Amino acid sequence: MKFQLPSLLLGLAASAASAQNQTGPFYLQIVGQKNSSIMGYGNSCHTGAGMEGLCYGPGQVPESIVASFEYYFNYTGNTVVDDAQVGQVIWKLPYTDSNGNTALEPQTLGLQFTTDSNVASTNFGLGECSSDLNVGFDADGKLFAWNYIDDSTFTPGTNPVPSGVGKAYYQWYVCYIYYTGYYYQAIGWSATSPPHNPTCQPVDIIQVFPSS
Ligand SMILES: *[C@@H]1O[C@H](CO)[C@@H](O)[C@H](O)[C@H]1NC(C)=O
Ligand SMILES: *[C@@H]1O[C@H](CO)[C@@H](O)[C@H](O)[C@H]1NC(C)=O
Ligand SMILES: *[C@@H]1O[C@H](CO)[C@@H](O)[C@H](O)[C@H]1NC(C)=O
Numbered sequence: 001m002k003f004q005l006p007s008l009l010l011g012l013a014a015s016a017a018s019a020q021n022q023t024g025p026f027y028l029q030i031v032g033q034k035n036s037s038i039m040g041y042g043n044s045c046h047t048g049a050g051m052e053g054l055c056y057g058p059g060q061v062p063e064s065i066v067a068s069f070e071y072y073f074n075y076t077g078n079t080v081v082d083d084a085q086v087g088q089v090i091w092k093l094p095y096t097d098s099n100g101n102t103a104l105e106p107q108t109l110g111l112q113f114t115t116d117s118n119v120a121s122t123n124f125g126l127g128e129c130s131s132d133l134n135v136g137f138d139a140d141g142k143l144f145a146w147n148y149i150d151d152s153t154f155t156p157g158t159n160p161v162p163s164g165v166g167k168a169y170y171q172w173y174v175c176y177i178y179y180t181g182y183y184y185q186a187i188g189w190s191a192t193s194p195p196h197n198p199t200c201q202p203v204d205i206i207q208v209f210p211s212s
Pocket of ligand 1: 090
């Protein structure tokens with residue numbers, strides 16, 4: 001899918017770049033836990049102008065639309081947990097530039113919560129619609145999200161003084177998600193367990209490099 005992007009949004013997204021290493025492209029394989037029938041791949045699906053969700057597609061990666069299934073990982077080398085780099089997952093949005101050529105705009109994976117649920121939707125967006133989620137791939141290739149502060153350990157008035165090491169969390173689900181009028185099956189993140197959304201099924205997300 002291609003469409004015009006406002007140049008203001010592109011400028012905002014580009015200004016976030018700094019010295020980073022990138023790996024990819026790779027696929028995000030989605031495997032259900034327990035006796036789940038979920039088995040497929042993540043793909044970027046349209047959820048608004050310049051916005052995509054990380055959708056669940058059952059089965060294999062379809063060769064005709066492979067670009068929607070290809071992701072990249074950016075990291076600076078500054079943050080490591082259990083020997084795994086912490087960085088961002090990126091999808092490259094195709095768009096038509098001012099000369100009518102196809103160009104790619106990188107978008108980072110983020111989470112969006114609503115007021116009344118512990119389940120966030122996953123989103124790739126531009127400008128104020130983007131939020132960088134800190135993630136990485138562990139020794140088994142499993143996608144984790146990283147945070148360095150655990151508010152369950154807080155005491156009144158005492159700054160928790162983060163160690164800077166942080167922890168890897170695995171709270172991925174495949175859920176039916178409602179977002180800007182769309183209702184679709186996609187990756188969700190449940191901040192606590194169990195998820196408020198009864199359609200959520202726990203999954204692992206695994207980095208798979210195409211064999212070739
Ligand atoms: C990711 O890393 C690449 C390679 O260093 C860089 O060109 C790009 O600006 C970085 N950020 C994003 C969001 O792609
Ligand atoms: C998986 O299914 C089997 C057979 O139906 C059942 O015995 C087992 O308890 C299930 N395991 C889980 C984790 O739900
Ligand atoms: C980033 O890439 C450069 C060039 O390949 C390499 O020398 C460096 O070790 C990489 N940094 C990390 C943290 O992997």
